[in-house]
Amino acid sequence: MDETPGTLVLEGVQKSWGDRPAVDDFSLTVTAGHSVALIGPSGCGKSTVLRLIAGLLTPDRGSIRFGGLDCVPGNYARLRDRLGYVIQDGGLFPHLTAFDNVTLKARDRDGAGAQLTERVRTLAELTHVPPELLSRYPAQLSGGQRQRVGLMRALMHDPELLLMDEPLGALDPIVRSRLQVELRQTFSRLRKTVVFVTHDLAEAAFLCDEIVLMREGAVVQRGRMSDLRTRPADAFVEEFVRAQQGHGLEAGA
Amino acid sequence: MSGLGVKRLVSALVFAALSANAVVADIDAKAAPQSRRAAAEAGVTIGSKAFPESWILGEALAVLARRSGNAAVEHRSNLGGTEIVFAALESGSIDVYPEYTGTIAEVIVKGAARPSLADLRTALAPRGIGISEPLGFNDGYALAASPAAAGRLGLRTISDLARHPTLRLGLTHEFIGRRDGFEGLARHYGLGRSGVRGIQHELAYRALEEGAIDVTDIYTTDAEIARLGLVVLEDDRGFFPRYDAVLLYRKALEREAPGTLAAWNTLAGKIDEARMIRANARVVIQKQPFETAASALLDDAGFAVANAPVARPDRAREILRSTLEHLRLVAISLAAAIAIGVPLGVLATGSPFLAGLTLTAAGLLQTIPSLALLALLIPLFGVGMVPALVALFLYSLLPIVRNTYVGLTSIPPALEESARVLALKPATLLMRVRLPMASPSIMAGIKISAVINVGTATLAALIGGGGLGDPILSGIQLRRHDLILQGAIPAALLALGVQYGFDLIDRWVIPRGLRLPRDRGA
Numbered sequence: 001m002d003e004t005p006g007t008l009v010l011e012g013v014q015k016s017w018g019d020r021p022a023v024d025d026f027s028l029t030v031t032a033g034h035s036v037a038l039i040g041p042s043g044c045g046k047s048t049v050l051r052l053i054a055g056l057l058t059p060d061r062g063s064i065r066f067g068g069l070d071c072v073p074g075n076y077a078r079l080r081d082r083l084g085y086v087i088q089d090g091g092l093f094p095h096l097t098a099f100d101n102v103t104l105k106a107r108d109r110d111g112a113g114a115q116l117t118e119r120v121r122t123l124a125e126l127t128h129v130p131p132e133l134l135s136r137y138p139a140q141l142s143g144g145q146r147q148r149v150g151l152m153r154a155l156m157h158d159p160e161l162l163l164m165d166e167p168l169g170a171l172d173p174i175v176r177s178r179l180q181v182e183l184r185q186t187f188s189r190l191r192k193t194v195v196f197v198t199h200d201l202a203e204a205a206f207l208c209d210e211i212v213l214m215r216e217g218a219v220v221q222r223g224r225m226s227d228l229r230t231r232p233a234d235a236f237v238e239e240f241v242r243a244q245q246g247h248g249l250e251a252g253a
Numbered sequence: 254m255s256g257l258g259v260k261r262l263v264s265a266l267v268f269a270a271l272s273a274n275a276v277v278a279d280i281d282a283k284a285a286p287q288s289r290r291a292a293a294e295a296g297v298t299i300g301s302k303a304f305p306e307s308w309i310l311g312e313a314l315a316v317l318a319r320r321s322g323n324a325a326v327e328h329r330s331n332l333g334g335t336e337i338v339f340a341a342l343e344s345g346s347i348d349v350y351p352e353y354t355g356t357i358a359e360v361i362v363k364g365a366a367r368p369s370l371a372d373l374r375t376a377l378a379p380r381g382i383g384i385s386e387p388l389g390f391n392d393g394y395a396l397a398a399s400p401a402a403a404g405r406l407g408l409r410t411i412s413d414l415a416r417h418p419t420l421r422l423g424l425t426h427e428f429i430g431r432r433d434g435f436e437g438l439a440r441h442y443g444l445g446r447s448g449v450r451g452i453q454h455e456l457a458y459r460a461l462e463e464g465a466i467d468v469t470d471i472y473t474t475d476a477e478i479a480r481l482g483l484v485v486l487e488d489d490r491g492f493f494p495r496y497d498a499v500l501l502y503r504k505a506l507e508r509e510a511p512g513t514l515a516a517w518n519t520l521a522g523k524i525d526e527a528r529m530i531r532a533n534a535r536v537v538i539q540k541q542p543f544e545t546a547a548s549a550l551l552d553d554a555g556f557a558v559a560n561a562p563v564a565r566p567d568r569a570r571e572i573l574r575s576t577l578e579h580l581r582l583v584a585i586s587l588a589a590a591i592a593i594g595v596p597l598g599v600l601a602t603g604s605p606f607l608a609g610l611t612l613t614a615a616g617l618l619q620t621i622p623s624l625a626l627l628a629l630l631i632p633l634f635g636v637g638m639v640p641a642l643v644a645l646f647l648y649s650l651l652p653i654v655r656n657t658y659v660g661l662t663s664i665p666p667a668l669e670e671s672a673r674v675l676a677l678k679p680a681t682l683l684m685r686v687r688l689p690m691a692s693p694s695i696m697a698g699i700k701i702s703a704v705i706n707v708g709t710a711t712l713a714a715l716i717g718g719g720g721l722g723d724p725i726l727s728g729i730q731l732r733r734h735d736l737i738l739q740g741a742i743p744a745a746l747l748a749l750g751v752q753y754g755f756d757l758i759d760r761w762v763i764p765r766g767l768r769l770p771r772d773r774g775a
Contacts, residue, residue, distance in 0.1 A: 054670075055674075056670050056673060076676070080673075080675070080676035081676060083674070085671065085674040087667055087670075087671060088667075091667055091668060091670075091671035092671075093671075093686055093690065093766075094690070094766050095690055095692075095764035095765075095766040096685075096764070104675065104677065104681075104685065104686075105676070105677060108677045108678055108681040108685075137765065137766035138766065139766060139769040140769060153675075
């Protein structure tokens, strides 16, 4: 198995809530620098997989490794120094300015410095955040701005792995579409390993190298958009793809 | 930064306490300019309970002690209840106080039904407490009926009460609770309990006057008996024991201050009921100062007392003094409650077990009646400001602990998780993220504690802790509205000020980002 730095491996991962398995014998390998979209209907376990990788949940069975490092409680701190996590609406702390949100972890580690300001400037440029917004509080930012700042915070310590849980879910269509374009540029520029959770097939196809379609905690089909469309693994895949294409609109691929 | 807001608040309160302390000390120094000479006799502290007769006797003891040449005499008046004063005596916080044989037998010794004075002396000697010879009067319990009720129903004896079960009895709490009080009386005479309710002694007279109650328990030397024309019901079946006034003193005084003790002992047999009633009337009815009544009592009893002119207290200075004392009580106890309560609230979030333990313990503290808590604290801390501070601290804990816990546990899970994934150092996570986010709730808890504290601190006067409770207690005893208001108005203003002050402090402690309306722009 490829265990080079930046490669994420999940093997036979199981997580149940009571009797109901949320994630059921789930295996997935994402090689370094590749991006994968987890997609599926609500409750299919896609967010749970992401939270397992981030160490916010511990699996009942199976193993998760990133870059050869076992994702077990003793390793969470080291693991988290190597990953960035972005949730819907950015997950920003309301009592801190955008700048303080972005630099919280860095200041915790190294204190403030000229490097810090420089790094923030670079990231602001990358994520299209006007510098004057950085002194504002989250409540003073729009949804799209909060999302960009959330991404800045996740990228601040230059992680190898980026975990994104429906980051664009709360945005209106125009802002969402603009952010999709920006995110695609960012992904291709940074070449990080990305696991991206979404319920929007077009977004998944536009942003990620591969799509993993999930149902009831397990992988139904993994492949490119064209694979899902032309060679659906079963009737569920076919129906999911058709439903997402909408009425008379073609999803980009 | 925001996480340090609570810390800043604590230091501000400590500063306020220290400033109040300095000003109070200054006022004390100006109010008591006489120099203290080194004395052969040890200094003595006299205690007295929160009713006029005790206060007058305490003041008389102070006069006698000074006259005997003791240069360091202090009188702590207004101590609340037998348990509190006796605990103060046993712990050495006071050296002497006037007490009654019946009370010693029932409340302190709790032995045989009708012990002799010798029995009481034997019982208290091992505890280092001596009993003087009786002063000469019996201040026993009796029941008295309002003239209206007595006239209407022809009440003359306690036996007559049993025939009128609809009578409304307003009895003091101590009387209701004691074996030789209402419980025993009701059994002895076959009285019903239906019309009985608890009432404070001084308020009972007003209730009698206004016809809100028909019968109350009185003391046989109360000045009010004559003034209100109360009918003292004859104890026709001999229930009430005698309450001969005596002095309880620390036996160590026999070595440390023999001259002072000897001076006190000259009071034995000199004060009869008539003299005591006259002295009580001077205070309660003629509104004379305690010092004047005490001098008059001694004069009446044949002691040559130089009738020193009583300095009129400067009211503005008294108000300032008790307000600052009050503020000091509140500031110190609140600062301690924040310094301990916030960490306890944080600790409670550690596990459901810790949460249950901490919140239950803080909740239980809240349920202890304040007088009971004060009595429990005296053996540990004596009387004065310290036990009052401890009690106020304990009462202030719960809202702070609980609101800290609630504030921390109601941080949205998504933000908790975002914080966890950032893998911050635990101290950073707590100080820069969790506590600031919980700060609105924590501040609300502190505000509740502060306002409750300002009110509760008036009870500090019951154990010699000073504050605005002093004029209130004295005013209730003397039925002087001006004195009650002298304590109550500043206390009310202080509560409002604290409320308003904390609204301002909110802006300083709660991070700005949490006070902004959520804006949803493009």
